[in-house]
Amino acid sequence: MINVQDIRDTARDLLAKGEVRAVIGYRRGSRGMLAEPAFITSPEQADELVWDPTCFHNLSLYLVHDRKFLDHIRKNPGAPVAIIAKGCDARSIVVLLQEHYFKREDVYIIGVSCEGTGVLDERKLAPHLNGAQASNAAFDGDDFVFTTAEGEKRLQAREVMADRCLECRIPFPKEHNAVFGEDKAGRQMEAPFAALTRFEEQGSGERWDFWSHHFDRCIRCFACRSVCPMCYCDECVVDSITFPVTTETTAEDKANRVRWIERSAVRSENITYLMTRAMHLAGRCTDCGECERACPVNVPIRLLNNKMEREAREQFGFEPGASIGGPSLVASFLDSDPGDFIR
């Protein structure tokens, strides 16, 4: 059981001693019970930090997305940035380190183990509250406790936990500078990839019916891309509107842009977008689930990423975010990679 005061003390201490220049963590948000990302730069702010079942954001996003902040860090090397990271978040930091996005000494990882209770899926909670709004959420053993106007609502964590947490194999942030909570690996509530396995039991036709339905619904708002710490490209290959023009951009670069897909949100283009995204996340996605959470039309994006994760694991023995020094999935190979599918 994690005592939030320990996290606050650590953050305060690091800031006070100047060992880190900022702490990225969670604080109470302005919308009901939900936590929101917090950027803390002074020791006094440390008490704002919270740790509860609504801390579902993958904060490593902020290590790649705030360009001004990153630019500032690059120009003013100094103390690292501390970041609170769950198991999956810490693994995504490892992937970023693997891809040389920043150096290990630039980041101070305050690991927080999910201890097998994971975090909340808001969409699962709603039916349990019968329309009421919760103002607070807290961990309590294997339960989540919600405070509503009608009083306290205690629910077994597994009933309202995010799907990915039910199947999580590695809830403990192995890569860390400091860590809180126990390593309760192996305490998954469901077999790894259980939802994926259930889905794959269907025939090809049923799978297509399912996906074509969802591909039709995607509005290409790119929320999944915006919320993903791995989608840090300046220009997305399948959406060249973000084409970066820098002092190094040549006329040839401009001329050689490929418009792989059109911008219209129609099925064929949505498929190419989502499939490309899944391919690009293969071996990099650590299943933090943010894409699916952010999707306003509930496209089951995680399922695609999960599929790639399982293939990587089962066919190539590859675990995303396992080691900083190891090569990327698609930039490496083994002699033993399967080749039975090749004629």
Next chain:
Amino acid sequence: MSEQQVYEPRVVAFLCKWCSSAGSDLAGVSRIQYPANATPITVPCTGAISPMYIMSAFNKGADGVLVSGCHIGDCHYIEGNYLARRKMQLIMELLEFIGVEPNRFRMSWVSAAEGAKFAQVITDFVNDLKPLGPQEKLKKAEHS
């Protein structure tokens, strides 16, 4: 079936320059006949084939996509086909996963000496594609 017009699938065949393209040349020199449905695009190596090419070909209406290169151990660039093997398996699994017929994507190893095999690979692929009819799932809708 025999009454119906048999569908002629449109195939894009990505061939590596050193083995499969040379193998297709040998099929030519040997005058081995095979269906004309596949249009070859020669690339330096299967390792140079981005999964985007596969997606793009389907997006543009290919009924089938073939990737063919050197046998393992024979890559002119030593490791390109190993890298391709992994990438192509991932894209293949993903296509199958969303319900695209498995027979629409194919990978083969055809060496420069395997002219007959090249012809057979194309023949088999086209024969497997014919009953599937036009590929509509990933194809960009025609603008009217």
Next chain:
Amino acid sequence: MSKKRTGVFVCHCGTNIAATVDVAKVAKEMAGEDTVAFTKEYVYMCSEPGQESVVQAIKDNKLDSVVVTCCSPNLHEKTFRDNATRAGINNFTCEIANIREQCSWVHNDKAKGTEKAIKISRSVVRRVNRNQPLDAIAVNVTRRAMVIGGGVAGIQAALDIANAGVEVVLVEKQATIGGRMLQLSETFPTLDCSQCVLSPKMVEVKRHPKIKLMTYSEVQELTGSVGNFQVKALKKPTFVDPDKCKLCDECTAVCPVVVPNEYELNLTARRAIYIPYAQAIPASFTLDESVCLGLNPIVCGKCKDVCEADAINYDMRPETVTEDVGAIVVATGFDLYGQENMGELGGGKIEDVLDGLQFERLCSASGATKGHILRPSDHTEPKNVVFIQCVGSRDPAKHCAYCSKICCMYTAKHAQLYKHHVPDGRAYVFYIDIRSGGKGYEEFVQRTMEDNDTLYLRGRVSRLYRHNGKVRVLGTDTLSGQNVEIDADMVVLALAMVPSKGTTEIAKVLKIGRDKDGFLAEAHPKLKPVESVTAGIYLAGAAQAPKDIPETVAQAGAAAAKVIALLSQATLSRPPLIARVRRSHCTGCGMCVDACPFIAIRLENGKAVVNEALCEGCGSCSATCLRAAIDVKNVTQLQIYEMIEACLAV
């Protein structure tokens, strides 16, 4: 960027293309392409007037790029690129659309063939539209060559190259050079002694100041490219210092280990310490580590004790040597198709059934029987000997489909040698056809038949088995239509020639192609018979195809000439089709660095940088990069995208 002015030149190739592709329609369709300023068809575009017309059209129409729709780029890409240079435009703006091998030759239906030819041509036109003018990259040449394989082919190639003043490293797997030819007794059609011809050349190799001889060594790894290869070779320990060894033979007398002698095709035995031949080069004994009791004075150490020259050193260790060379000749030779594969002829289990090389050793004065033909089972002189040709050859159903080419001749030689050794003996030859093309060859066979009284029987042998101390041969004489039954004292099988085990291995190491039968593949069956598909690597001898000694020597000379020509240039030009980084898109993730097979990419200040000297242009980086931040010049992702579009345009 102003619009390209591309010329499209459609070749009829006589009727080779025009018969199944409507060439006029291809030209007409290409004329409709936005960037095409000129089209022309012609009956033979590669002919002198054809090429001239291309040059003229480029000049007259101010073309800046060219597409020739014709045969495979392997044949005439260079022709037309050189042609573009002559016309004053950059040669890398010229591309070939292959509508012959990949189209007209493989499709009978003219409508479909034409449609496909249009798609191929259009895709290449679109590609050319984005081709950039590029200049070849000049690289320095390492003026040094390697010859792999120390048989007659390798020896000849090494001597020819060295005599031109170029240093040669000759690598041989066995303890001596000489190869298969050293195992032969006499050679056809002159019956001169094989060793007498070869030994002086071996000595010349040993003494040549420009030849570095590495025996008992194996090539393990190749990096680099034409002009600048790095070859890693493993020098196995012989445990005998060749400079000290006095060839006194005392060591073999005391060595307690007896194993079959592979140099005598297992007809005799040798010791763990041995010399393959008395005339071996280098002239030194070799201690076979795999059978020695343990290189340990406590276990045995007899040879070391007895060696007065103190030449034996148990502490020798394998040594890896890296040699920088500009060109390589591969001459790794042949093996015989194993008798064990010939189940119908006893599968190698019947006594006194020998293969051709074993018979050579029986005839050889240096062989186990000192040149007396004695059958192995009881060391008596065989009075009836059956020679069987085409064993394993010309049998696509069960064995090798090809003709091994030399067996007709060496069988005739064997029959003659036998008759010379055993004048009262009877020689029978089973054959399918007699193939005796070659200077003096047919006369030689006739002499075997007529002057040497050898009975040639046209037909196959169906079965061999031991019967009353002899080998019963059941066969057919198809000319008389009768079954034949011969009780032979000895049977000699003219087994097919197959690529040697070393040939198979070296093809993998050097990444050079093999043909359907496993022989090393030449770059072009007619025009590049000694070149492998990899520039700078040449082929000689039976590793490329079955051939006799004169042909082998000729090919070795040809390969040597190619090497000398290549290395006589001060610099070589490398194709500039290499990777280029779009720096504004590169995030420095390093995936391309990991993917590159040539270690040609490094990260510098957070961006990928390509080493132009090392990049081979394979494109593995491009397909791996998630940001399309790296592309191969003139094969960019945009170009492939537009080619895909062209292939699928209705």
